[in-house]
Amino acid sequence: MNTSYVMSSSPHMRSDETVTKIMRDVIIALVPAGVIGVYFFGPRALMHIIITVAACIASEWAYNKITKKGYNTIGDLSAVVTGILLAYNLPVAAPLWIGLVGGAFAIIVVKQFFGGLGQNFMNPALAARAFLFSWAVIMTTWTAPHTVLPIFATPATDAIATATPLVALKAGQIPDAGLFNLFIGNVGGCIGETSALCLLIGGAYLVIRKVISVRIPLAFILTVAVLTLIFARGNNNLEFMLSHILSGGLMLGAIFMATDYATSPVTKKGQIIFGIGCGLLTVFIRYFGSYPEGVSYSILLMNACVWLIDTHTKPKAFGEGAKK
């Protein structure tokens, strides 16, 4: 009689869902925004993406090696996602070393120092972006679409600088670019944030694949919409509101950054509160902050509240409070 059978507590079967598959879906969803980013901002944009992804993978690999983890986590593709998101949050004219610094900071300091995937309390790409604001001029020098930039050399900033639509909105004006250009992404801004259309396509893919639910993005965007409609500046409320929604990093933030698993609530109610909180803070910063964009900081601030939100939004267990 064989007595070396595996003993274990049920269940004895698992779904074929893996972290790698989820991350692969996120990467696929990010492709349209990247393609249009490269189309509008040129091959230098692609170079940024390659460098940040490489920096993130290398940092992940090196950290696992140095700390003798005994396994390597680059295979789960989460470092690739962080790398892509970081590149999407960079202005195309930034020097290439900025992606190296940002990638290393995102993975080593923000993610691994706090315990690795799932344990970090702030979105690595966003926290790295905030860190990179140590070089404020670099991070706020925007380029108009279709400007020809060198692939490797750093362009002189004064020659290429343009204003983003958010600057106009801050002054209470409708951006000159017009809603259509805002929608397809033909405006100045970070590499992957300008095209609402492509980001929405990616978001729809994630929802269909059940990687994310619509709760956080919808609550986030709706909150911004309602507030900018009520407190519109200028004389066309609707156009002002739509410009706000389509400008800056709102779509990228709401769909891809605020939905980051590790740094958003897990409860349904919590996700809605989180989305509303992000929306409130975004509008607050956009209206009253010294910097015209508020999406990154609003998400980072809400990241810090996730545990509080989660522990106070426990759903009712099935049968709890049920009456005869």
Next chain:
Amino acid sequence: MKKTFKGGAHPHDFKELSKDKSIVTIDAPDKVIIPLSQHIGAPCEPLVAVGDHVKMGQKIGDSKAFISSPVHSSVSGTVVDIKPCPNPRGVEVMSVIIENDHQDEPVEDFSFNDRLSDITRDELVSLIREAGIVGMGGAGFPTAAKIISCAETKIDYVIINAAECEPYLTNDYRLMMEYPNEIIDGLTAITKIFDSKIYFAVEDNKPDVIDRYQDMVKNRSDIEIVPLKTKYPQGGEKQLVYAVSGRVIPTGKLPSEVGAIIMNAGTVYAIYEMIQRRKPLFERVVTITGDAVFSTGNFRVRVGSTFDYVLEKVGGFKEEPAKVIMGGPMMGITQYRTDVPVVKTTSGILCLTEKSVDRPKRTYCIRCGKCIAACPMNLLPAMLSMYAEKKEYDKLEKFDVMSCIECGTCSFTCPGKKYLVQNIRDAKAKVGEIRRRRAQEEKEKKEAEAKKAS
């Protein structure tokens, strides 16, 4: 829209391995091991002694306790020993060992004799008790005790659990397909116990069962076939009652709280056998399956046959199994040895090869929330598991750990391959212990105060 519950998962069901294999009877072995406890509740006392001759179907163990169920000999022969024996539940259980004389001399004539028309409710209930019938889905709650404890409540939903939502298992499916008239007789018997309609709930992955039974009951107003969406754990007590009746069983209560009672399809067949053939429960249909088994199928097996014997009889292994499970893959129990007997609740023997054994290299939570979306009890498995790892029992209680039905949907769904339900199961045992201790302390405190006052 098909009736169902919130949450759940869709595991691949592997039923194709055995669903088209007719039930084949496996001969009784030379020796049977009949455990004196094959149910939830008080174990039986032996009614026989070493050296006694017993007949097939003879009662050999019983108890005076309300929640208990007698056991019967599955062969005719001689009692050779009464001693604790290994049991598929993982503990040693006092068992009667009978040497088979291969005469199959029955204690009573088991041939069919229609007694349905003039049987009374009390007779029915007492026959069900005497037959040793228990919930045959796996839990093994004594059926008669279940019926009697509902006597005081108004039952208006008698639900037959024919969902068979566990992957791999096809024993109920085969019974329903091969013995429809017998199942209908069993249902008719149940209508005589409860003044209520019977809801026969089947998952829609068994369309042939649904069609067949819908046709058979088309002229009857007392039985309704309820097709359910195929989803695990559709056969869970609370999920099933909700899917069929829309009623929610309050936390910590039984289905009777909302006027419902559930019986498994296999149990209905056992009721038929006792009522119409006076045959107590000493054999059952077992699905033998898994990628390690040479020839998968559904087999009628005498209670007390060892797993070893049964597996050898069906042709043995094509590959040495790494894991042997009693029941299905979602809630079944792993076996460390295979000389344990088939019992009343052995719905299946699942033998998996090393390839099919889940051994994740690393487990971690990425907080994706898939376990939360899938939890049929609307709990937060990721958080419960984390609190369990940290042994924060007060938090566990606050987050409703005791509502967990241990269906395993969370662990199944987890992309990080965490042992969620396993952690939660451990924590439940601890929280239960803490609750009992707290209750005891309060009781003692009250007693001390009462003493002081007097």
